Amino acid sequence: MKFALVGVGGAGGRVVDALRKVEANSDRAFTNDQALVFDTTKSAFEGYDHIPVDRHVLVGDTHPDIRGEGLDGNLELGAEVAAEDTDEIYREFDKLATHSVHATVLVAGLGGGTGAGVGPVILEGLKSITDSPVYVLGILPADSESDQQAYNAARSLQSYVDLADNVILFDNEEWCDGDDLDAQYPALNIELVTRIIAVLGVGELENAPIAETMLDPSDTMKALESGGVSTLGYATTELDRPDSLLGKLLNLLRSTEEEPEVTDAAKIKELIQATVNSKLTLPCDVSSAERAMLSLSGPSDVCSRKGFETGRYWLEEETGTVQVWAGDEPHDATLIAASVLLSNVTEVPRIDELQERAVAYKREHLEDETAESTDEPPSEELAPPEATAESPDTDADASEATADAESSDTADDGEPSDSVADSEQTVGTEEQIPDSE
Incomplete structure (x- = not known):
C-alpha cells in the first residue's frame, strides 16, 4: 500500500523522517514522495535529513505566545493556534498529491502540545480534502513523562479516534528501558518504523516475485475498516x-x-x-x-x-x-x-491507566479554574479538546478548537464507519476526560 505521511510535532516529524530514510535506502517505495511535517518549534526542522525544506510547515509563527518557540505542552493553546492558522494549513495540503496514494497517515506524539492540540485540527483538514482513508499513528507517553503529557494523550486520543479511520498506537512505556527516554528515541523509532513498513508497506517491494497469496491495499483497508484503536x-x-x-x-x-x-x-x-x-x-x-x-x-x-x-x-x-x-x-x-x-482492540489496560492519570491531573491542577469560571462544583470528567476548526474561512472564536467533538464519526482504513458509541469502538475506558473551562 502506498501512503502519504504527515508528521505533527517533534515525535511525528522524527518518525516521518525515519520512514523516509528507510524508503530512500531500500527497494521498498511506499510514499510516492508525499510527505509534510508541521511543528510549532522552528528548531525542530533542523533535525530532518529526508524531508525537503519546502515540506516543513511552521504553525503559529506569528502568534505572540509562540513565535516559533513551541507550546510547552499547552494543548489548548495548540488547538487555538491551529484554528487561527487554518487557512495556511489548508494551503499546505496542496503539496500533497493524495490521489497518488491509497491512504494518508498522520503521525503524532499524543503527549505533546503540538501533537495533541494541533494534530486533530490538521486531521480534520486532511479528511476534508480526500476521499481515501486517513489513519493516525499515535505515540503514547511513558510513565516517566509528565502528568500533563498523560493528560494531553488521554484527551487527544478521544478526538483522534472520533475523526480518524483508524488509530494505530505505539506505547513508549512498553518499549522504553529505564527513565532516560530521550536517549532511547532513535531505537524506539526503529522498532516502530520496522513494524509500520512490514504492515502498511507490504506489497511495495520492487521486482518482487509473485506471491502465492497476495495482500493488496484493499485487504489492508478492510482490516482497518473497523476503526477504533x-x-x-x-x-x-x-x-x-x-x-x-x-x-x-x-x-x-x-x-x-x-x-x-x-x-x-x-x-x-x-x-x-x-x-x-x-x-x-x-x-x-x-x-x-x-x-x-x-x-x-x-x-x-x-x-x-x-x-x-x-x-x-x-x-x-x-x-x-x-x-x-x-x-x-x-x-x-x-x-x-x-x-x-x-x-479495533477494546481491552487495553494502558489506555485505562492514562485516563485515570489524566483525571487525577485534572482534579489536582484544573478544578479551581473550572469552579471559578462556572460557579458550579467542578466535574470529575473531562472531554476531549475539539479536534476541529470550522473551515479555512471561519469567523468563529479560536478558543472553540477545544470544544468537544462528540458528533464526529470514526472510520476505518478506507470507508466511514459509525460513531464510537454505535460501533462499540473504545479507547479503553468509559470515564471521559472532560474539557477544562
Whole structure:
C-alpha cells in the first residue's frame, strides 16, 4: 500500500523522517514522495535529513505566545493556534498529491502540545480534502513523562479516534528501558518504523516475485475498516543459509533428497505465534480484536505453506474472529519475518491507566479554574479538546478548537464507519476526560 505521511510535532516529524530514510535506502517505495511535517518549534526542522525544506510547515509563527518557540505542552493553546492558522494549513495540503496514494497517515506524539492540540485540527483538514482513508499513528507517553503529557494523550486520543479511520498506537512505556527516554528515541523509532513498513508497506517491494497469496491495499483497508484503536506485532527468525557457491551447490543437491525443510511447518507457526505473544506496539487483550491481518515475508523456498495456514488458523482462534486477511511476500533475504495487525482492540489496560492519570491531573491542577469560571462544583470528567476548526474561512472564536467533538464519526482504513458509541469502538475506558473551562 502506498501512503502519504504527515508528521505533527517533534515525535511525528522524527518518525516521518525515519520512514523516509528507510524508503530512500531500500527497494521498498511506499510514499510516492508525499510527505509534510508541521511543528510549532522552528528548531525542530533542523533535525530532518529526508524531508525537503519546502515540506516543513511552521504553525503559529506569528502568534505572540509562540513565535516559533513551541507550546510547552499547552494543548489548548495548540488547538487555538491551529484554528487561527487554518487557512495556511489548508494551503499546505496542496503539496500533497493524495490521489497518488491509497491512504494518508498522520503521525503524532499524543503527549505533546503540538501533537495533541494541533494534530486533530490538521486531521480534520486532511479528511476534508480526500476521499481515501486517513489513519493516525499515535505515540503514547511513558510513565516517566509528565502528568500533563498523560493528560494531553488521554484527551487527544478521544478526538483522534472520533475523526480518524483508524488509530494505530505505539506505547513508549512498553518499549522504553529505564527513565532516560530521550536517549532511547532513535531505537524506539526503529522498532516502530520496522513494524509500520512490514504492515502498511507490504506489497511495495520492487521486482518482487509473485506471491502465492497476495495482500493488496484493499485487504489492508478492510482490516482497518473497523476503526477504533489498533496494534502491531512483529517477529523474525534468522536463516542459516551459506552464501558460498559450494554451499549453494550442496543445498541444490540436498533438495533432491527427502530432508526436512529449512524452516518446517512448526517453526513457521511458532514465528506467527511470536508476533502476538511477544511485545505488541500497544499491549492489549488479543481476543478483543475485531479484525486482523497477517503477513509472512522471506524466501519462498523455506516458508512452509502448511505452517503459514496453521498459523493463520491459530490467529483466528486467538482473536476469536474469522475476519483475518493473510498473505505472503516472497523475496530473497537472510531472515523470515511475520507481522500482524490487530484492529479495533477494546481491552487495553494502558489506555485505562492514562485516563485515570489524566483525571487525577485534572482534579489536582484544573478544578479551581473550572469552579471559578462556572460557579458550579467542578466535574470529575473531562472531554476531549475539539479536534476541529470550522473551515479555512471561519469567523468563529479560536478558543472553540477545544470544544468537544462528540458528533464526529470514526472510520476505518478506507470507508466511514459509525460513531464510537454505535460501533462499540473504545479507547479503553468509559470515564471521559472532560474539557477544562
